Amino acid sequence: MPEIYHLTTPLKDEDVEKLRIGDQVYITGDIYTARDSAHKRLIEALDGGRPLPADFKGQVIYYAGPSPAKPGKPIGSVGPTTSYRMDAYAPRLYDLGLKATIGKGNRNPEVIESLKKNKAVYLAAIGGAAALLARSVKASETVAYEELGPEAIRRLTVENFPAIVVNDTLGGDLYREGKKQYARS
Amino acid sequence: MREIHVHKIIETVKNLCIDANYYLGDDVICALVDARQAEESQVGQDVLDQILENVEIAHMEKAAMCQDTGVAVVFLEIGQDVHIVGGDLYEAVNEGVRQGYEEGYLRKSMVKNVFDRVNTKDNTPAVIHTDIVPGEDINIIVAPKGGGSENMSLVKMLPPSAGRNGVVDLVVKTVCEAGANPCPPVVVGVGLGGTYEKAALLGKKALLREIGSPNPDTELAGMEKEILKKINDCGVGPQGFGGRVTALAVHIESFPCHIASLPVGININCHVARHKEAVI
The missing domain is CATH 3.30.1330 (60s Ribosomal Protein L30; Chain: A;)
Known part of the structure; x- marks a missing residue:
């Protein structure tokens, strides 16, 4: 049976090693948004030997580009974007100690290997439930690449942000297992 | 021949952009409720409950249902007896998109070209499809499309x-x-x-x-x-x-x-x- 875990960032190895596919997690603490263009810049910085705008050790990256915040709100709607577009970049960041990414959709075999190697996980939030997910975000601050607009890196302070474990540290895959369970030939 | 001023087009496109992103159609809501009934998996039921809750929250708070408020795909069915006055039709549509995405706090998701990826910052240009039809009305459909x-x-x-x-x-x-x-x-x-x-x-x-x-x-x-x-x-x-x-x-x-x-x-x-x- 899937378990429910409440996690606080930054995450340690033991926080993520106990997670199994299908488990529900609620994350509290700071997480970072980054998507396509921000990832490209992060990897270019690494390739150029330049410092990154944040230390991702023990951290969580949320693949998301929020809509603008209305007055009085910390953020606009903020659901996950599709993760495979970050597959080319993700192993480099997991190697730096990143403990979790949150997005939606399949990861490639290199990312799944990287999760095993680095004791890290991939989580899914509900795509399209962006007004609901925004309720878990208590504060938001732009950390880098503001000129990218919705693609800037933001630090979000979240409380009980809901996600489901898709790929765990053992190589499990909720998408594969879930589909198998309900497929009719 | 009926004259329609571009101001009317701008205003209409603006409102449609906002409404489309805040309020889901009743037909889609009904289909989601039916899906919730039909779904057998526990996690699937939970997901559908949260999707329906999200639709309600967006409606109540006048907020975008999804942060990806899309490419503004605009269908124009223009009656052949309409004369558009006051400016350029497609510029009016883009102005409506510009105003709607700004005033509605909708995300600007368009980049200038496929390689430099520089955001246009106002979600224009719209992708516009035009049909000329009989009559003297203009039917406008705004269908924001997620990436x-x-x-x-x-x-x-x-x-x-x-x-x-x-x-x-x-x-x-x-x-x-x-x-x-x-x-x-x-x-x-x-x-x-x-x-x-x-x-x-x-x-x-x-x-x-x-x-x-x-x-x-x-x-x-x-x-x-x-x-x-x-x-x-x-x-x-x-x-x-x-x-x-x-x-x-x-x-x-x-x-x-x-x-x-x-x-x-x-x-x-x-x-x-x-x-x-x-x-x-």
Whole structure:
């Protein structure tokens, strides 16, 4: 049976090693948004030997580009974007100690290997439930690449942000297992 | 000849952009409620509950349902007896998009070109499709289209020998292999026939139909049912976590085609299947 875990960032190895596919997690603490263009810049910085705008050790990256915040709100709607577009970049960041990414959709075999190697996980939030997910975000601050607009890196302070474990540290895959369970030939 | 001022077009497009992103159509909500009833997987039921809760929150708070408020796809049906005055029609549509995305706190998701990826910062240009029709009205549909589901779409030129089964298999394979990427449960628009670009446009227009309304052609309606069943038998389920409901509906639109061709356009829409319409 899937378990429910409440996690606080930054995450340690033991926080993520106990997670199994299908488990529900609620994350509290700071997480970072980054998507396509921000990832490209992060990897270019690494390739150029330049410092990154944040230390991702023990951290969580949320693949998301929020809509603008209305007055009085910390953020606009903020659901996950599709993760495979970050597959080319993700192993480099997991190697730096990143403990979790949150997005939606399949990861490639290199990312799944990287999760095993680095004791890290991939989580899914509900795509399209962006007004609901925004309720878990208590504060938001732009950390880098503001000129990218919705693609800037933001630090979000979240409380009980809901996600489901898709790929765990053992190589499990909720998408594969879930589909198998309900497929009719 | 009836005169319509571009101010009216700007205002209408602006409001449609906002309404489409805040308020889901009743037909889609009904389809999601039905899906919740039909879903057997616990996680799938939970996902559908949260999707429906999200629709309610967006409605109450006047907020975007999804942070991806899309490319502004705008369909214009212009009566041939209309005379547009006061400016350029397409500039008016873009101005409406500009104002709607700014005033509605909608995300600006357009980049200037495919390689430099520099944001245009006002979500223009819109993608505009224009039809000239009889009459003296303008019908405007704004259908914001998210990137995740658009990326899973496909145009394929099948050989005529592929026939009905070839089309069914291609659509089922395309939707099932997309898995969680396009935010299931999805709506599937299929364009059959025409040419390469016509099939794609028919697939997109098929998404505008009331969810689950069958094609008037009984053979195509049967095909819609068969494809929907096969997609829902593949087990992908809500958000790809496994379950019975992967698609809410399959809509097919068709057009005559060349003796050598069987064009198929498959346009996938997410569960936030948005479009709003107004006649001016």
